[in-house]
Amino acid sequence: MIRNFKRTAAIVGVVAASSVSLVACGDSDDDNASSTSVESNTETSTATETSTSGNKDDKKSGAYELSGQTGTLVAEGASSQQNAMDYFASVYSSEVPGAQLAYTPSGSGSGQKNFIANQAVFAGSDSPLKDDQIQAAADRCGGNEAWHLPFVIGPVAVAYNLKGVDKLNLTVDNIVEIFQGVITTWNDPKIAEANPGVNLPDEPINVFYRSDESGTSDNFQKFLAAASNGKWESTGKAFPNAVGTGANGSSGVAQEVKATEGAITYVEAGFADKKANIDFGNGPVELTNETVGKVLDDLAFKTDGHNMVVDSDKLFKTNTAGAYPLVLTTYEIVCSAGYDKETSNMVKDFLNVALDHQDQELADEGFIPVTGAHADRLREAINAIQ
Missing domain, CATH: 3.40.190.10 (Periplasmic binding protein-like II)
Structure with missing residues (x-):
């Protein structure tokens, strides 16, 4: 764990x-x-x-x-x-x-x-x-x-703070629309569909993002764009500030989520308490050593030999059952x-x-x-x- x-x-x-x-x-x-x-x-x-x-x-x-x-x-x-x-x-x-x-x-x-x-x-x-x-x-x-x-x-986690919900499933499209401001409440039908039998509260979703430029923001945006087939359009180390509240650094967004009911963010797994299971196309996947390990064995590279530049587009589009490809x-x-x-x-x-x-x-x-x-x-x- x-x-x-x-x-x-x-x-x-x-x-x-x-x-x-x-x-x-x-x-x-x-x-x-x-x-x-x-x-x-x-x-x-x-x-x-x-x-x-x-x-x-x-x-x-x-x-x-x-x-x-x-x-x-x-x-x-x-x-x-x-x-x-x-x-x-x-x-x-x-x-x-x-x-x-x-x-x-x-x-x-x-x-x-x-x-x-x-x-x-x-x-x-x-x-x-x-x-x-x-x-x-x-x-x-x-x-x-x-x-x-x-x-x-x-690995990068989608961390959340939702009282009474210890297991949360989110599809890639759910995540895109949450950070775009399209889905704004936790009991939205689109989230409820991914969580049958879970009592989701009628509460606003409080989005937090990195206010500083970071590789985590860069890779998270690459993931959103690749895994959603282009539904996410922003790129780069600076995360869009139109939706939610910014906080500085990994520790900053993690602290905000811990302190705010209904909060959600993206952050390195070591900073996260509650982590959403993500459905990459083959059912919800929990973030574990084993689910990330399934991706590492099959990494594709843009370069040859011992120079191993990862093909991030192929990595983030992985939808192998039981694999968690959202990694930094x-x-x-x-x-x-x-x-x-x-x-x-x-x-x-x-x-x-x-x-x-x-x-x-x-x-x-x-x-x-x-x-x-x-x-x-x-x-x-x-x-x-x-």
């Missing part, structure tokens, strides 16, 4: 022999988030290179062997994965003593920018690099392709090659350890542990990094 569980970071990386200013932000994955300032040359900013000759960690887990490279791995990007990165950082430093992750949750745009500028070893991003960034990223990687690894999976996929954007040996070893060690800890503790943070075919794809890609 997914629940709201916030971790206090056990590890905050400090880069030795260089001055690194890590600027954190709030819940927004805004592309306009402030950039991290790394006031050192690019060679020393990527990793503190401490030789591990004669002290190699021979521990094997799954299909990888740790190099044992020590130092600080500097990364930056989406705040949506911050709690996952905190958890991964703690297990990474435990399994590779002397190594640590310094992750700045400054937003996807800032992460991409500083990855391309060679001021971050990898970027976390809830959206892929734009066409005009791809060549710049390849140049940063020494002429090698930058890979998108869909690593942190955060956060990429770790890495160089396929072009790192120095020490940095490459650190990247591979960190990602392999993180992939090996797709477990209940990660689920308790509100994320879906990656398993099965998708985990195998990621492992192959990690081990192919040069």
Whole structure:
């Protein structure tokens, strides 16, 4: 069961022999988030290179062997994965003593920018690099392709607060019309049809949306448009403000829903108390690790090989029985090659350890542990990094 569980970071990386200013932000994955300032040359900013000759960690887990490279791995990007990165950082430093992750949750745009500028070893991003960034990223990687690894999976819930209704079913069309302001009361016949036998109150629906620009709003709108065959027309990181009330960040909308009877919003699952079951076309589906896992095994990609840019249109149109496709996929954007040996070893060690800890503790943070075919794809890609 997914629940709201916030971790206090056990590890905050400090880069030795260089001055690194890590600027954190709030819940927004805004592309306009402030950039991290790394006031050192690019060679020393990527990793503190401490030789591990004669002290190699021979521990094997799954299909990888740790190099044992020590130092600080500097990364930056989406705040949506911050709690996952905190958890991964703690297990990474435990399994590779002397190594640590310094992750700045400054937003996807800032992460991409500083990855391309060679001021971050990898970027976390809830959206892929734009066409005009791809060549710049390849140049940063020494002429090698930058890979998108869909690593942190955060399902998005339709959260609600409705007294006496602990199980609520909503069709995609119901959700579209609620956020468009077409359906305005909870006992509307269209909602009642999806909830036979449920005593729905004759109360107004109080819509809350993200007032800040965010990757969650962007992906939720892409989902609404794709799953409803175009009935939802708005796009982008800014959610329309014609219906409902705005609140800042994931925690902001979640708090408003908890405090407001008859409220509804879209938010990462870890922030939600009551989550609606969504009918994607084959009956209502509860949001669980298993229902999201059904989607991950069959992900379609726009790109080839180890560069895995998810085809979100196909993902959001999934109506396989028992599958929950409303997920926010956060990429770790890495160089396929072009790192120095020490940095490459650190990247591979960190990602392999993180992939090996797709477990209940990660689920308790509100994320879906990656398993099965998708985990195998990621492992192959990690081990192919040069």
